[in-house]
Amino acid sequence: MTSPEPGKNKSNKQSLKTRIQLWLLLNVGPVIGYLLIQLAGRTSKWLVIDGEKIYVQFHRQRPFILVFWHSRILMAPAIFKIEGGKMSPIVMISSSVDGVFISRLVRFFKIDTAFGSSTRGGRGALQEMIEKHKEEKIILAITPDGPLGPREIVKPGPIVMGKETGLPVIGLTYHAKKTRRLKSWDRFVVVWPFNTIVWTTTDPVLVPSDATPEQMEDCRKDLEDKLRAATALCEEVAEGGKSLEGIPHFTMQPGWFSGKRRYTRADGARFEIEELLSKHP
Numbered sequence: 001m002t003s004p005e006p007g008k009n010k011s012n013k014q015s016l017k018t019r020i021q022l023w024l025l026l027n028v029g030p031v032i033g034y035l036l037i038q039l040a041g042r043t044s045k046w047l048v049i050d051g052e053k054i055y056v057q058f059h060r061q062r063p064f065i066l067v068f069w070h071s072r073i074l075m076a077p078a079i080f081k082i083e084g085g086k087m088s089p090i091v092m093i094s095s096s097v098d099g100v101f102i103s104r105l106v107r108f109f110k111i112d113t114a115f116g117s118s119t120r121g122g123r124g125a126l127q128e129m130i131e132k133h134k135e136e137k138i139i140l141a142i143t144p145d146g147p148l149g150p151r152e153i154v155k156p157g158p159i160v161m162g163k164e165t166g167l168p169v170i171g172l173t174y175h176a177k178k179t180r181r182l183k184s185w186d187r188f189v190v191v192w193p194f195n196t197i198v199w200t201t202t203d204p205v206l207v208p209s210d211a212t213p214e215q216m217e218d219c220r221k222d223l224e225d226k227l228r229a230a231t232a233l234c235e236e237v238a239e240g241g242k243s244l245e246g247i248p249h250f251t252m253q254p255g256w257f258s259g260k261r262r263y264t265r266a267d268g269a270r271f272e273i274e275e276l277l278s279k280h281p
Contacts, residue, residue, distance in 0.1 A: 001089040005100050005115070022097070026252035037105075041078035042259065043193045044176070046252040049200035049233065049244065054170065055273065056280040057086050063137045064204070065169045067158045067223065070146040070232065071186040072173055073102065077109040079172070079199060080259065082254055089139035091134050092116055092125045092157070094147035111141075126161055133165060140167070144223075149185045152231070159216050160205055168204030169219075171227035175234040198238040202226035 014022070057064055066089060068076050080089060090112040093099040103113040112132070116125025129140045141163060162169045166241040175189065177196040182188040191197060205223045208215060236242035244266070253262045263271050 002118055005103065011078050025097070026100055026104060027099055030108070033101075033105045034108040037074065037078050038081075040193045040195065041075065041082060041143075042254050042256050044191075044195040044197045046082070046254075047158070047196060047237070047249060048197045048252060049198065049237070049247060049249045051200070052248065052276055052280070053248065054172070054201040054202075055083070055276055057170070058087055059273065060280070061087055063133060063139060063167055064088075065158050065161050065165070065167050066139050066141040067144045067154070067169060067227065068141070068172045069152055069186070069227065070143045070149075070261060071151070071188050072231075074189065075141065075174055075191050075199075076141075076172065077106050077111060079174075081109045082259065083252070084139075087139055089141040090114055090129050091141035092129065092143070093183060096147065099147070100124055100146075105213065126157060130161065130165055133167070140165070144227075146184070151186050152224075152228055154220050154227070156216070156220060158223065159205075159220045161226045162205065162207035162219070163209060163211050163216065166209060168206055170204050171202035171223060171225055171230060172199070173201075173227060173231040173234055174199035175231070175238040177238050179238075196238065200230050202230050202232060 006205075056062070082086075083212055086112050091106065091114070093103050093113045093115055095115040098113060101117070106113065114125040114128045116123070116128075132138065133140055142158050142161070144158050157168050161167070175198055176191045177198075178192040178194075180190040180192070182190065202223070203226060205219050205226070207219045213218065233242070237244065249266055250271075251264045253264070254260070255262075261273070263273060263276075267270055
């Protein structure tokens, strides 16, 4: 069940103009956002670096904890929609107007939400997500540097979650050839349609169930280093044309209208996703 949206009673204290603007933001805005994300996702070529591991997690329905930087929120739902198999995540969202907007937007991608953050309600949201995982064995997703930073610093949440659930913690990140970086605290990445989007995931971080505070800090730092390195790789490939020689990769092109995926190996040969999965029973 989706967490109840916070702050609904505050609208009575606002001016009529402010309430109209807020209504448009929270009711029309998510629809527009969904359509724009779908447009960018379906008109772009996706270059997947070292993608076998995450495809197996998605399509074999093996639950895990997924983390991605706050600056990379935009296209993360499209990755779930296009490549997530039958798995749907529950993602922690801050209890703010921005959080309500994001929650309503990701519902179109069949993504559930739990309201909380490192500064307010985080422990309750973590527990809600853990309980939902026990019931349904789904992906638990979190932006480890949200909602207000510092940018690209992993906070303890995903490590605590990993210790309590035993699930691997995997970072996801992306960049694109044509982007705009906003002047926000996280330098949010806007991805244009008709693009090349480069995405990858990190190797998993496993947190022992009896981990000491020192071990948990080591895991936190390891995850942070891996996610930063993966992000830098995506940026270098997308913007600078870094060679992927010796690094496993393939491309995926979704159909504009049908969404049907076409996969192509680095040598230009077409393949089906079942061929990839057959290597990992």
